[in-house]
Amino acid sequence: MDVSNYTIATLGSHSALQILKGAKDEGFKTLCIAKKGSEKVYKSFGVADEIISVNQFSELFSLQDELVKRNTILIPHGSFIAYMKIDDFKDMKVMYFGNKDVLEWESARDLERQWLTEANIKIPRIFETPEEIDRPVIVKFYGAKGGMGYFLAKDTKDFYEKMTHHTNEKYVIQEYIIGVPAYFHYFYSLLTNELEIMSFDKRYESNVDSIGRISARDQFALKKIDPSYVVVGNIPITVRESLLPEIFDMGERVVEKSKELISKRGLFGPFCLEGVITPEADIYIFEISARIVAGTNLFAPYSPYTYIKYGEPMSTGRRIALEIKNAIKENMLSEIVC
Numbered sequence: 001m002d003v004s005n006y007t008i009a010t011l012g013s014h015s016a017l018q019i020l021k022g023a024k025d026e027g028f029k030t031l032c033i034a035k036k037g038s039e040k041v042y043k044s045f046g047v048a049d050e051i052i053s054v055n056q057f058s059e060l061f062s063l064q065d066e067l068v069k070r071n072t073i074l075i076p077h078g079s080f081i082a083y084m085k086i087d088d089f090k091d092m093k094v095m096y097f098g099n100k101d102v103l104e105w106e107s108a109r110d111l112e113r114q115w116l117t118e119a120n121i122k123i124p125r126i127f128e129t130p131e132e133i134d135r136p137v138i139v140k141f142y143g144a145k146g147g148m149g150y151f152l153a154k155d156t157k158d159f160y161e162k163m164t165h166h167t168n169e170k171y172v173i174q175e176y177i178i179g180v181p182a183y184f185h186y187f188y189s190l191l192t193n194e195l196e197i198m199s200f201d202k203r204y205e206s207n208v209d210s211i212g213r214i215s216a217r218d219q220f221a222l223k224k225i226d227p228s229y230v231v232v233g234n235i236p237i238t239v240r241e242s243l244l245p246e247i248f249d250m251g252e253r254v255v256e257k258s259k260e261l262i263s264k265r266g267l268f269g270p271f272c273l274e275g276v277i278t279p280e281a282d283i284y285i286f287e288i289s290a291r292i293v294a295g296t297n298l299f300a301p302y303s304p305y306t307y308i309k310y311g312e313p314m315s316t317g318r319r320i321a322l323e324i325k326n327a328i329k330e331n332m333l334s335e336i337v338c
Ligand code: ATP
Pocket: 124, 138, 140, 144, 145, 146, 147, 148, 150, 174, 175, 176, 177, 178, 181, 182, 203, 205, 229, 231, 274, 275, 276, 286, 287, 289
């Protein structure tokens, strides 16, 4: 099956190396839209047949005619959502892998909460007002990139003290779940109706992941060290095998509910449930990402799970390309792009 008359393209950031490598391995032409100065990364790794340099990622919209001419399929990742408006995507005429209707549901905190709750997923309690705080909470700002500025508060007074550094920012007050963080990476195929577990990671965050290297005595001596959650990388994990049935079920419930709540096709392709596992083995999910997440970058060529399933290199990036290839083969491409 020759797919070389299709081009798989993405923005040069986040998980582009993995996406483009996977596309090349499946026989597609590849195109990277890179910010000036970062082209050398994509050149050096040899993953892009073509690189288009831009000053800003939003220039993607003015490149549409060029992309359509090349029979391009765009693969979204975290930088699409972080740097561009959802409405701009909706009008785009370039083929886009995934369901654009899902974007609104994952990016609006109240819709996301409705989706997870109706899918019977445990989520941390949300406090509508600071006065209701009766346990440790994490305060998250809207549109925060990589957990910048989030803080912990132990009660209402602590909340107001820490809020003095923030004015006019929208935020949510969430119960802080004591346990270990874990990010569950899935892939749901619309072609086979099968949900696959791809891999798991946890994040490497500055400075919360290194505060433990400083003794409590020294933390006091150094006065103000507040934890922050700025993501600088990812760490691979496997989970106890006895947790896998629940992890599968959670993913299936989220997919099923999306078909009911969002649109007929619902959520498909790669997605991630982001949560905390408590000592009682309860899994709380505080966020869903309805696309490839950067934690999957750890698993090119494969994760322990995709190796067991496929017996050959299968990253999430490659799995996306394989899905597109299978859809082309079965004349079903229009089902998985919009
Ligand atoms: P994203 O980039 O995925 O949109 P983010 O980086 O803005 O999200 P989160 O992933 O929501 O931030 O959270 C940042 C950090 O805080 C993570 O380490 C996460 O494990 C931890 N965290 C978030 N919510 C909770 C919670 N309710 N209880 C305990 N830990 C939490």
